[in-house]
Amino acid sequence: MQCVRSFVKNETFTRNRILLVAFVARVTLILYAHIHDYLFKVNFTDIDYHVFSDAAKHVSKGGSPFDRATYRYTPALAWILLPVVNIPDYGKLLFCLFDILVALLYFKIMENDLDKTEGDARSEMESDQTMNVVLYWLANPLTAIISARGNAESIVSAVVLLNIVLLQKGYWKSAALVHGALAIQLKIYPIIYLPSVFLSLSSFGAQKGIVSRVKSLFTNWKGFVYVLITLISFGVVVAFFFQIYGQLFLDEYLIYHIKRRDLAHNFSPYFYLLYLYESNPTVSQLIGLGAFIPQLVLTVYFAFKHYDDLPFCWFITTFAFVTFNKVCTSQYFVWYIVLLPLLAHKITMSRTRTLTLMAAWFVTQGIWLLTAYLFEFQGWDTFFLMFLASCLFLVTNSMVFYLIGLGLGDVEDITVKGLNIVKNCARVHLEAYTSILCYGLDKTNLEKFYGREVIEADRTIVEQESDAILKGADKEDVALLVRVIHNASIMNAVGCCGLQLYNFGETVSIVMWTDEWQPESYYDKIALNRQRGMHTLCLLDIKTKEQTVENMMRGRKIFEPARYQKCSEAASQLLTICERRKAKGEECAYNENTMVVGLARVGWDNQKIVYCSMKEMSEMEMGEPLHSLIIPGETHPLEVDMLETFKP
DSSP states (O other), X not given: OHHHHHHHHOTTOOHHHHXXXXXXXXXXXXXXXXXXXXXXXXXXXXXXXXXXXXXXXHHHTTOOGGGSTTOOXXXXXXXXXXXXXXXXTHHHHHHHHHHHHHHHHHHHHHHHHHTTOOHHHHHHHHHHHHHHHIIIIITOHHHHHHHHTTOTHHHHHHHHHXXXXXXXXXXXXXXXXXXXXXXXXXXXXXXXXXXXXXXXXSSGGGOOSHHHHHHHHHTOHXXXXXXXXXXXXXXXXXXXXXXXXXXXXXXXXXXXXXXXXXXXOOSSTHHHHHHHTTTOHHHHHHHHHHTHXXXXXXXXXXXXXXXXXXXXXXXXXXXXXXXXXXXXXXXXXXXXXXXXXXXXXXXXXXXXXXXXXXXXXXXXXXXXXXXXXHHHTSOOOOHHHHHHHHHXXXXXXXXXXXXXXXXXXXXXXXXXXXXXXXXXXXXXXXEOSSOOBTTBXXXXXXXXXXXXXXXXXXXXXXXXXXXXXXXXXXXXXXXXOEEEEOOOXXXXXXXXXXXXXXXXXXXXXXXXXXXXXXXXXHHHXXXXXXXXXXXEEEEEOEEOSOOOHHHHHHTOOOOOOOEEOOHHHHHHHHHHHHHHHHHTTXXXXXXXXXXXXXXXXXXXXXXXXXXXXXXXXXXXXXXXXXXXXXXXXXXXXXXHHHHHTXXX
């Protein structure tokens, strides 16, 4: 990594020179292919390239590309490759050029982040962006070899990125046209991106409540128009080629991929099941069609989960689609790798974890390739071993995501089990909205104790951008297992005042009043708890990163100063509610003489507990936040004895 960083920061290596070096390296691979194919039994040139070339030759003679057996691609590809007739390496050169075009599209997409920075920060970001493009695409041996071998995935990759560029700039109609007429036309798989684009063009995320969200989907005219343009443009191109090549075009280009039951060995475990039931067409067809179910479910799930970040959404959706596809070969990995440079800055991972993941990914592929080589070229019976290797590769794509419940007061409050998991996690977030630690909002002590970076998750992230917390974990396929490790919280820590936890009723939240907004709904729950003789824990309001209505409407990231509700403020509001209820002729559940418990900074070294009347509490200064308030119900003599020790 440091080697790559030094390379891209070298002033002599501008982006243009890096692109030139990358292209020359690929041309070198193309030239090497001639030597390799001559000397070795296993050719460097992909068999698909021979299929493409033969199809182009048929077209050049006025025939159909489908006259070439196993040609099951868009006729447009054969048309594009017509120069192959006279220049055999033309297609490989074209695919390598598209590799470079992909890099240029990365830089275009990344301009959006660059425009938000300036000075040294901009230079640093530009350097990091270039490094990600070099590391994950230009210098990636997998992507370079696939294009140099003569596979056309780079063309599809470029079109997918072009789609992102257009959507990013707001040209969604043009994006829909590109999506249907180019992306899906070249490869069927980009159709899985439609649900996420549909949702991204809606107001779904801004709605509250199921009814409002469902309504926003049905009134999403932009989304419907996008889908309509995409499908119509795709249909027009299909109709155009159908007029030229007839039913054979539909059978080979479209219908084949739906009915496909590939018995040839590949990374997908489905190949073995289809092989076993080859003699039973009904079961075989059910297996083939059933393979679409997990893909469909995950596509819809990830669309709703991550539609607000299309590059990431498309990455995880494609990753799942390829993983569970009934046919999986090496070039399919490019479908999601192409999106990786756009996400790299969001992924924080230790060097050990990175190397472990890379080793596991490549080693499990190597195991499968070894069994395939022994089967194909040595004649060994390794068919079942290939199936086991396919299953192993599938398992390798799953990881464990841990949610750590931090203790209330000190860095050492975390459990030993939790600390071990924190040290091994790829990324750690600090929930800094509903609680703050004894050193306030400064996370330096946490990072020092854990020996790693801690990412603060404030109110904006928790309430409006919560998906961002899981995005890095989704990159590591955390959807398979979630483990929650419980720890201390205010809900059980309040036992420090002497009240027995099993005597607590429903907990309430008391919000800060404004001149225009003074809700009282929590009073009814307090009254019900009092009626039942139960204690009531009142959680007091926190206002961090709050915006005024004007700033919210104008989209300005200007926040009000942080505010934390005090016990005195909560007691005053409760007394005001009591007076209002009495004015209505109601009997109040408490009065100014009702004894209450005020708690401040529970779990900290300077923890404070006060037991006094509600009137006294309304004037009590408890010090720094966080505060909580308890309205006791019926008390046991032992509870009373303990509470008496906290009288001022």
